[in-house]
Structures are given as structure tokens and as C-alpha cells.
Amino acid sequence: MALNLTINSSNPPLGALLAAEHVRSSVPVSVEEGKDTRLHISDSIQFNDGNSISRYLARVAPALGLYGANTMEQTEVDHWLEFSARRVCDQPGLTGALGELDKALSLRTFLVGHALTLADLSVWAALKGHVEWPSHGKSFPHVNRWFSFLSSQVPFTAVGNKYASKKAPMSKSNSDE
Amino acid sequence: MALRELSSLEKYLGLKKPNKYSTQGDKKVPVLQNNNGPPLLGLATIACHLVKEAKRPELLGDTAENRAVVQQWLEYRVTRLDSCTKEDIKIILKDLNLYLQDKVYLAGNQFTVADTLVYYGIHPLMVDLAVQEKEQYVNVTRWFDHIQHYPGVRHHLPPVVVLRNRIYTSRHH
Secondary structure (H helix, E strand, O other), rough: OOOOEEEEEEOOOOOHHHHHHHHOOOEEEEEEEEOOOOEEOOOOOOEEOHHHHHHHHHOOOHHOOOOOHHHHHHHHHHOOOOOOOOHHOOOOOOOOOOOOOHHHHHOOOOOOOOOOOOHHHHHHHHHHOOHHHHHHHHOHHHHHHHHHHHHHHHHHHHHHHHHHHHHHOOOOOOOOO | OOHHHHHHHHHOOOOOOOEEEEEOOOOOEEEOOOOOOEEEEEEHHHHHHHHHHOHHHHHHHOOHHHHHHHHHHHHHHHHHHOOOHHHHHHHHHHHHHHHOOOOEEOOOOOHHHHHHHHHHHHHHHHOOOOOOHHHHOHHHHHHHHHHHHOOOOOOOOOOOOOOOOOOOOOOOO
């Protein structure tokens, strides 16, 4: 089963691209640049929303644990997916959302459980593409640590370098350690 | 104590054949009688040897700078943690807390053997901390919880309960 992901090249869905990179070893996903973001599954089923695409990809590769290890963690992942879509993505005034995120990350290395999940991918992607984030980094130490930790890992560096510049030309200041 | 750590480390590294260790002196310094060389003496030395034997050199750091940082923490473990008195504990936790503020692992963004040995060494201190103290040293607690859940590391040690969110949020660290 080969999946085909088409991305809007002027506004690439970073979270979906990260999910595609992560599942690549178990499910082949081809990525093409085009006009609209779309995951083609069959002629009758296609997904357009970044989070829906990530969810689908995580579910077809359950062994990777991207959707958490149990029902409780799944619910948490859902919480953070919604958080990234409603509180971070293209929202003006990040301070409130970052405060909440900072509190949640004070005792955690990853947002959910003890390993990487969609929650990390989606929230990282939303911050990466946000013009306000670089100027806020200093005031939220826990978010900053988590963000630069993920940014240093393999699929994140690749996706960040390749696509993030197209989305927000200003978001290149996460390298200050 | 040190011998159990070394056998846990062997298991983490996936070394099939367990080594036999002896100890030397009052401080029970571990000794490894190596088959093809002189005996190796001391926890950090033997740990580095095991890592090389398992062909996992990245656990000693992947850049010159990281390798130096790993050695620094191995020495810290042996000189500072292993001989710490009751009065030292607060200073150790305070310093470590500050250091870990912006780091996931001791050497930054990469897991190394330093995380394993400092985790083993600080475990007796963490077991005795109250919930409130764990939140006071929030960065140490987060790092500790991450390492104790790191696949294959904990082995011989009992898990320490760590809350997932803070209760005493008004308290500033």
C-alpha cells in the first residue's frame, strides 16, 4: 500500500510532513509538491487537514507508538493536536498558549508519555511556522528546551531546513543554545 | 553497589557474556580482570571499556566537546556523588537543577553513558526526596524520570514516583 501526500508548496503542513517522515520505514509515503495539501488514500477517500493526515499516518503504523501507548495517552495526544490547531497555528498573541505549554513541559521530556508522539510533532510544527515564536523563546525555558531538543533530531532538521523557510522566512532563530 | 551497576550497564549495552568483577580497598573500587590486557580499575574506566566493547562509541559523545562533557560527568559521579555527605545533597541538587534547565541529557540533546551512571549515582538521593522537593528541583526530577524510563536503563533499581504535572506551581525555582 503506497500512500501519496501532496503538499501545498507555499504553505507546507510541517506536522503532516514530519509524520510522513516518521512512518516512512513501515509505510511507504511519497511526497509531491502541488497546490493543495491532500493525502490520497483511494479515489473516494482523501484527507485535507494537516492533523487528520498525521492521525491517519500514525494509525496505519501502530508499531511506532506515535498515537501513544494506551487510551489515556491517545486522549492526551488528541488534546495537544487540538491545542496546536486552535491555540498556536496562526493565532496572534502566543503568550497564553506558551505559558500553558511551559507548565506542561516542566516535568516532561516529551509531551505525552516517555516517547515521541503526534503531540510533539504537531505542536513543534505549529511553533516552527509561527512568526512570533522566535522572540518568545527566552521567556519560556521549558518550551525552549523541548523545542531545541526536537529541532536537533533527524527528521525535524530535515523537514525544518527543507520546508520551514517557505512558510515563515523569519523563523530561523532556534539555534541559540 | 558499583558491581550491580556494571552488570546493569552490561545488560543495557546488550553484552552477552557477563564479566566477573572483584573489588579493591575499603571503598570497594571495582576491578575488571581483562583477558587481553592489564586489569581495569574504577567505575568510570570500566564503564567506558564496556561501551567500547559493545561498539557503541556514540554513548561516549559524538564530538570532541561532547566527549569532554561526558568524561566530566563521569568524574563528577565518582568524585562528587559517591562521597557526598548530607550537607552536600542540597548543593548538588541545586547546581544540577540549574545545569539541566535547558538540557534534556547531561551532554545536551544526546543520550550518553554519563546519563546512566549519574542516574545510578543520584538514585539514593532521589528516593528520599519529598514531593515538594522534587518540584523544587524540577529539572533534575524531569531528567531523572526520563532516564529511569529510558528503554533498558533502570534494571536493578526501584522506580521513583514522579508526578506528571506540578502541584506547587506558585513556588518559584
